[in-house]
Amino acid sequence: MHQLRYGDIKAATDRIAGHVRPVTLTRVDPGAIRTAHRDPLDDRPEQPCEVWLAMEFMQHTGSFKARGAQNFIEAHRDAGTLPEAGVTIASGGNAGLACAWAAQKQGITATVFLPETAPAVKVAKLRGYGADVRLVGAEYAEALAACEEFAAATGALASHAYDHPLIAAGAGTLLEEIHQQIPGLDTVVVAVGGGGLFAGVTTAAQHHGIRTIAVEPENCRALNAALEAGRLIDVTVDSIAADSLGARRTSAMALHAAQQDGVHSVLVPDNEIVRARQALWDHRRVAVEHGAATALAALTSPDQHAPNRDLPTRPATPSRSYRPGNGEKVCVVLCGANTAVNTLVKQPEN
Template identity: 80%
Template structure:
């Protein structure tokens, strides 16, 4: 297994420079995030945490996936290993769009396999990038098998939605931009599906001494289960955020990153994911996928749960529900995708 390194991320940063949109950060008002804080220590009141939103849903193709796709194709272009049959990928939607977009930029054919359950908005966008879209099965894993068979039969270069070092390294360039803008950042919070974004961000974050909080839906917890088992294992996929976080198994690259110091694994329920997605629209007119809202939901654990937010000194092993910041902690939450139908946001109301 290739273990992702900071050098991989630095190389990716050079490859994709000028090919992706620069990161936009938005500071969240102090009273907007309803965080659970510890009791005062020695009679002293705690200072509120400082929170920024990394608006990566504004990236090309509507998600961070554009970074990994550009890095993947640029690296193969540089090595002379792009075949005439083009590239192929299995995806819940976002990675496929990023692959198709990057391929179009390079004049390369892209064949994308998706589950039949993929949102129509994602299928339509894929086709707008000129991709050959093939719908197979009801889960990502089934689309992946079809993609692998296609690659073997045609010689197409197989990319991956998350389990590839070039994809993860490209995603890690996001943390490089965040660190450049907030050099004294304490914590970065990211949603996790198969673990490409998490692996890249956590690897770069560890280099800079930044804590990483890996957030998953309660019933869509591939990385969390891998940490408990000590190896990647199959999990049930059953969440409102499954269209983007619905990997049945986390990558070995992600597990290795999660086992390092400075990483925390937490879970959030679908009820909070829905509420936070709605609140982002109501308060900020930000329309994101449920997967993007999952990261922010970690800062607002439900009152019915006891969110243990003490920061461990070693690697994450026992997950909790939500993340409780420390006094004056500086946190950046990645909003990772906007490929959603916003029609269900208009007539509801929610408060952060």
């Protein structure tokens, strides 16, 4: 098992510089996020927390996945290991879009396998990036098997949505940019699906002494379940955010990163994910995926076993929210916006 290291993140940062959009940060209105109850022994002057939003949904292809895909293909190009058959992946979501985009930039073919039930809009978008789209079977597992068979038969380079060190390291470049823009950052809050973004961001965050809050839907808890079990296990997937966070099993890289100091695991219910997503639209006219809103929901959900910066890393009872401490600087990653805008409630006009 490859354990992601900070050197992998630094190499990815250099490799993709100039090929991806630098992240845009915006500050949440002071007082909008509640802070934790103060420790009676804390004699520091009372200060509000400082919360920032990382608008990574403005990235190429609409999500952070462009970073990992670009790093994956650039690394193979530099090593001379990009085959004539191009690259292949089984994914109709953000990873497939990012892979097709990065391949198009390098002038190689991306062959993307999807189930026959894939929405026509996703197929059209993939083809817009120049992908050769193959519709196989009724479920993702069948598309994945066909992708693996294709790679073996043609020599195409097989990519992965999250479980690859180059993919995770590319995702981790996001934290490097955030760290440069927010001096003294204490905490980064990130949604977790398969664990590529989490593993990359956490590896970079630990190097800089920054805490990571790993947020999952209550019923898409592959990382939280692995932490409890102390090993990788399969979980059932049933959440409104399952389209982007619905991995049945997290990666070994993600579990290793989560077992280090300075990581909190938080589970949020679907209704709080919906509420956080709607709030972003109501107050900022920002439309993100439910997966992206999952990270924000950790800060806006009601207090239930909520850890703050002074509590142990992994409380026995799963946390349902995160409350920043006195004067804490926090950045919430809004990781993607490939979503149906018509699912947001339109506010009545005055």
